[in-house]
Amino acid sequence: MEETRIGVFVCKCGTNIAGFLDVSDIAEYSSTLPDVVFTKVNLFTCSEAGISEIKNAIVQHNLNRVVVSACTPRTHEPTFRAACQEAGLNPFLFEFVNIREHVSWVHKNDREKGTKKARDLIRMGVARAALLEPKEFIEVPVLNEAIIIGGGVAGLSSAVSLAKRGFKVHLVERSNKLGGRLLDLNIIQPEMTSAKGIIEDILHEAENLPLINIYKGYKPVDLKGCIGAYKMIVENSKKETKEIDSGVIILASGTRMLDPSPYYGYNGRNIITQYELEKLLSNEDLEINNNVVMIQCVGSRNSENVFCGKICCMEAIKNSILLKERDDRIDVYIIYRDIQALGHENERLLRKAKNLGVRFIHYSAEKPPEVTKDAVKIYSDILNREFNIPYSLAVLATPQIPHSDAQELSRILKVPTDENNFFLEAHMKLRPIDFATDGIFICGSARWPCTVNEAIYQAEACAARASIPLGNGKVKVEPINSLLDEDICRGCGLCVSLCPYKAIELVNTDKGKKAKIIIAACKGCGVCGSTCYRHAITMSHYKDEQLLAQIEACFKE
């Protein structure tokens, strides 16, 4: 048996950790822990200097376990694992102790107790590290086909992009018509191009690419498997099902429009939504006389829908320009809370609208406008006076909201949503179009309301990201999964019913019924291991003895 030699690296994270904890005390304490032969404090362990210190220490001090006490594994576990690997140490002989999110950030006001907690956590980490075992990444083959959920501009764009790269695409659209919301829109700002023109071009391309299989009227009802080998069940209104195999999934399910009926006496005739105005404006013979009053932030940025609709400001500005250009005698009022007109093109349109005589009146959330039978009453908090604006048309800017079945879809795909039911990406900055689950990507308004060009570039990005595993034909997955001791297993099937990933099945063997773990589908969540009353299932890399050692260390100072 090889002697256990642990190296502990304590990160200052600039002032993120060192500002609130006594780092040198922690390091000194770490060096007294069993099996620890080397301790080092770094300014930033994840920097080049920190990484090379880890590598040097592994070689010079013959370390065979590495503990980094720094931030979250979410950001830097791959970095430190790779550092171990480069110095010739198996990457799974690395243990991460989070003294930033778990200590310095949450105990900012108590340096002494925080430092003590960090000492506890490192002691636990060292105890587990001593029992870590080397592991190898598992390579999984990837079927080079993709499922795309949603046939709007985002879904179609990524379908075309992937098909042009030579991958087979299964496009699943719940309605019987491809094209999504763009079919109903009139003109898209800032280029003032025809919405139908945009979508028809993409549709034409998609329908003529033989690699794209289109499933109209179907929606996903079940999903099995993992990256490389997904199996999706789709169903239509007649309850007919189909099974589709794919290596990756792109979610582009889009949004629906908020029901405007509770707001400002919506009636669909002279009090309508911006979305409906789009349709009216595409009609050349539309007759509008007198005043048009547009009310922004209807049903959004309130306690119910806290988010900003994002596209409604520019939609209102664009439509006000179209109205003014159609007939200069129409008076257009935009009643707003804040104007979102980012980018020089949008800024130019805003100025154009103002120059054309569109009037902008600010209101505060506390004093919203009132729409009476023939006038809009609005208190301008800038001018400190009330206006009574007669209208012939009142236009409500209602936001896009997630589909009512977003939660269901989230459950089927096992991908998270945020508090507004929009789908949540893996990392808002670093992985904006990935889900935390490998092999599932997100684009378009399903993630957050977005403009047409944003939807298209997200779609292109999804296609680019998805084509990495598709093109390579294989992918490496973490070897953190369930391990079954067949001799102990009684074949009760409890784990099979509880596994959220459908990664366990019962099989008949010579010794009777036994559970069987499908390694590629297993996510290593540990549900099976914790429920098996026979203790036949253990989790690799999170074995019972490793966790018990950690717990024991917690109470032993």
Added chain:
Amino acid sequence: MDKVLIIGTGIASLTAAMDLAEKGIYVYLLEKEAFAGGLLSKLNTVFPDDDPSICKIADLLFSARNHPNIELMTLAKLKSLKPEETKFKAKIHLESKRTNDDCNLCDRCAEVCPAKPFNTFNEGLSLRTAIDTSNPYSEEVYYIEKETPACIEACPVHIDIRKYIGLIASRDYLGALNVIREKNPLPGICGRVCNHPCETACNRKKYDEAISIDALKRFVSDYELALYREGKLSPLPIKAPSTKEKVAIIGAGPAGLTVAHDLAKMGYRPTIFERAPVPGGMLWLCIPEYRLPRDIIQVETEQIERLGTEIIYNHPIGSEHSLDDLRREGFKAIFIGVGAHKGLKLRIPGEDDFKGLLDCIIYLTRVNLGDKTKPGKKVIVIGGGNSAIDSARVSLRLGCDEVYILYRRSRLEMPANSWEVDAAEDEGVNLHFLIIPEKIIGENGRVTGIRCLKSKLGKLDASGRRQPVPIPGSEFEIECDLIIPAISQEPDVSWLAAGHGLEISKWNSFNINTRTGQTNIPHIFAGGDAVTGPQTVIKAIAAGHIAAEGIDKYLSN
């Protein structure tokens, strides 16, 4: 050809690089600074999660740096990008980083680094160390700002200025002189008459004023001379003739002397044929003694003679002793360094009709060879170069009553050294700018005056200076009894035998291969003013080095 060049190493570039590399495409990542990571790596934290910005980029940087498909180049600039049939060809300039794999990032060099350049990230508001550790997240953490200091780069012969000034600072004057002599065999001469582009480029100017590099050079040379004269230092021993080939050098100017110096050191047997009775060429014949004492020229020429060079004075090469004769006499190579001694004509009416016109070169040569007669009472010098200033100041010193310099552009455009112009004015020379000579006037065969036009400055011409434009109707006359045209010179090639076969340009200069100094006849080389037209001493020395190397290469093959 699956290769992609990405310019920049910010978060966008790194993300794209990683995606491409994962897909199996080879990526070149180009960063013009020493550090990869872009702006993000230099920020503190980023919203909305307030993570340190390093958390966003360290992992990507680390992965990119270690990815087998990514080649990260820092301190690399894109020089050019040319589209070829199916690819682009990029030319990249890499600067030296001066660290190698042995560097283990111990940080000590940065602590003691004495060089403190401006911190460019801070818009130069603060200083950092030349060995920079300001950004710990990057590829090359340790690097030295610049391989070549600005002064060394600006010097045509690239003397190691940093080194010799350092030696002077530590009072090793003779050591400093040795460093200068490695590149410049005429330190005393250059210490007085060099136009010192090194000082023009000096970075110290950003703080106060340039280091007096040229004066320091003069100082160490004078120091040595004083030691000789006091007998404290014995002159160099005279070197016995070597065994290598004989080389003929025509002209003992700075170019010829440099070639002789270099070749003698390499073991060749150079012989200089000089038309004049004195060495130095233009240095002796045209530069007045008050600027360059003749004993300095003599001493430095002697030094070169002691190295094993023979100088034959009063021996023009031409019809009596031709290039072919030299070849027959056993000179395996010939260097032509005859300078540019033929003054250009004014090309205005009356120029050839009257006595009292004296070209500046003829005039200065005559004076410098000992004719100290007063040339006239009222002298007009035409031109703005150093020769014009020299002619004017010499005239005053010979007792002329009034001396005028007429120049067709303004003071700013004068090619003469600015300090020379100032000195001439102080001495009593009348400077007149924006005047174009139109006609020479004379009576009874003698000059009585000159008719001129006023001018104004127009557009930039090929030389980068503003073109003088005559103002119609602004004619006026100045009385004088001597006119000295000093409007540039060209090489005199009339000495060449008929059918010499050398390529001569339309400016009467010799065409050479600029990397070797070789003319179209393989054994004949040329350099200095004979090739470039009138230029500086230091450029002639640079040309001498190139030709000496070319001759060595030619004779070694």
